[in-house]
Amino acid sequence: MLLRHTPKEISERKALAINPAKTCQPIGAMYAALGIHGCLPHSHGSQGCCAYYRSTLTRHYKEPISASTSSFTEGASVFGGQANLMQALNNIFTVYDPEVVAVHTTCLSETIGEDLPQIRKKAMIEGKIPEGKYVLTASTPSYAGSHVTGFSTMVKSMAMAAEPTGKKNGKVNLIPGWVEPADMEELKRITGLLGVKTIMFPDTSGVLNGPLSGEYRMFPEGGVTMAELLSTGDSIGTLALGEWCSAAAAR
Template identity: 45%
Template sequence: MPQNADNVLDHFNLFRQPEYKEMFENKQKNFEAKHPADKIEEIREWTKTKEYQEKNFAREALTVNPAKACQPLGAVFAAVGFESTIPFVHGSQGCVAYYRAHLSRHFKEPTSCVSSSMTEDAAVFGGLNNMIDGLANTYNMYKPKMIAVSTTCMAEVIGDDLNAFIKTSKEKGSVPQNTTFPSPTPRPFVGSHITGYDNVIKGVLEHFWDGKAGTVDKLERTPNNRSTSSAVSMATRSATFARSSASSA
């Protein structure tokens, strides 16, 4: 296999190696009972027809992915949508394994997410050392431009100060000083994965709008005579701005 300790590949490159491509093709052929490509294409085209539209809107009840999970799951989902961004969950390894497994099974693609792997001693004495080591490993392996930090219940119960931990990690050289950290998203006991998703998006927008945690000047809103056609268009422009800012961070 191409993965080794001297050259650690992230999942984007690792699972595109010939060995893994062959493994996935064998899995699909012998274990997944996959429909033929022409049948898949036929169904895809049918979903664009008027017949499908009428059947779809005729539904009286519909449940799509009804599981209600905690905030960090939504935080991870939102973070991976930004270019060169890695989600970092401060908490136990088991929780993060669930987030990765859930998103990987849903999208049928591997999902990267880093855990600080807090255990019993960190639950008693705090997870600062886990954060310092975890961020160092994250940067050395993935070289991200932005790291989106969230917490699990364990870190919230003991009251770890994420902003202070991030500052200390930078001071100790775990990550470069110019590494971007949007506002951390704690409170996993409140809301659901939808709340976590919204909080990450809000944290990213606020981070770049308010001057990247004080490292640059805040952006100024300039009034003009144009009117916004809809809230959707405003949200789209904001998301585009955040993505481009993250890429240049």
């Protein structure tokens, strides 16, 4: 029997089959984390996952992407990766000295039920996180959502870091959604012209669209600072662009 499809059905099938712009959650979490000044993204999972995000972002932005991993092996997959993450945090702060480490999970660590907030608490109690340094966490299982969900979840984690003092800072929080570094630069230019003081997070401008200086800097000059993120609780309002930012803005 000859099956015939209407032009509408054919176009719907093509739209489904051709190169869907959807990839795994941690890529979005890593992109968002790179928008914090002095942040080292950390992938709590196997090395292969981390290598995939790093190479994908490096190819796209033509910038060297630094990131660390909990390097799960068979042992961590069975008995849990807490020891790996504790060791990783110790090594990262000792060797690379970032301001903040933004940890996201992967399919594997989510499947075995890793509890990042609990591990962070333990790391704080055991002194693995030095005074004045921060660890953000985001749950990003890749069998749900997409890179955009991962981005949004990491942005929510940034919003959760706010420490309100009760004294307003006269600024507006600006959550740009997943846009390119050049778009973030343009948003800052427009708000500057309007005379509105903003704290934009994340801010990958100056991080992933930097000039060719010939010099490698592990932590480029751009990005929202941790001090700014802490003060977002004192802002006079929040403007979130794009529906996927609503979770962060709702905080």
